[in-house]
Amino acid sequence: MKRAEGGGEQKEVVSLETLSKKMDDFAKARDWEKFHSPRNLLLAMVGEVGELSEIFQWKGEVARGLPDWKEEEKVHLGEELSDVLLYLVRLSDACGVDLGKAALRKLELNAIKYPVKQTDHSSSNINLKEEN
Numbered sequence: 001m002k003r004a005e006g007g008g009e010q011k012e013v014v015s016l017e018t019l020s021k022k023m024d025d026f027a028k029a030r031d032w033e034k035f036h037s038p039r040n041l042l043l044a045m046v047g048e049v050g051e052l053s054e055i056f057q058w059k060g061e062v063a064r065g066l067p068d069w070k071e072e073e074k075v076h077l078g079e080e081l082s083d084v085l086l087y088l089v090r091l092s093d094a095c096g097v098d099l100g101k102a103a104l105r106k107l108e109l110n111a112i113k114y115p116v117k118q119t120d121h122s123s124s125n126i127n128l129k130e131e132n
């Protein structure tokens, strides 16, 4: 696994390929590939998005970085975020989509659609600007 320098500290870099391979190994070892169809994976991912949403439910708006959250709440959050990511990676594989490549292309498309000079950073909804 690759490691990157980060302010003197070594930080582990986890690639989508690594997650994809580990999910593949996990499914093969259990003979669960038959369950990992695109539709099943999509539904499983949406279920995990629901579990992720539950963590934020009724809390009101929370500050970036979650400074007021207990450590155990952050650990739980990491688990649910991971479930969503793992199913998304697996779903992309099951659909024959190179997720990393597709995401980089989408970022480029986003930058063309929303050029820096036309973006009003004082507005939370850039579409409002276009309508006014």
Ligand SMILES: Nc1ccn([C@H]2C[C@H](O)[C@@H](COP(=O)(O)OP(=O)(O)OP(=O)(O)O)O2)c(=O)n1
Pocket: 026, 032, 035, 051, 082, 083, 086, 087
């Ligand atoms: N058929 C399955 C079942 C599980 N997993 C993997 C992917 C997810 O990362 C995690 C999901 O496991 P659970 O369905 O047990 O969900 P939770 O971990 O969220 O448990 P719970 O729903 O009890 O909170 O396990 C998988 O790849 N294929």
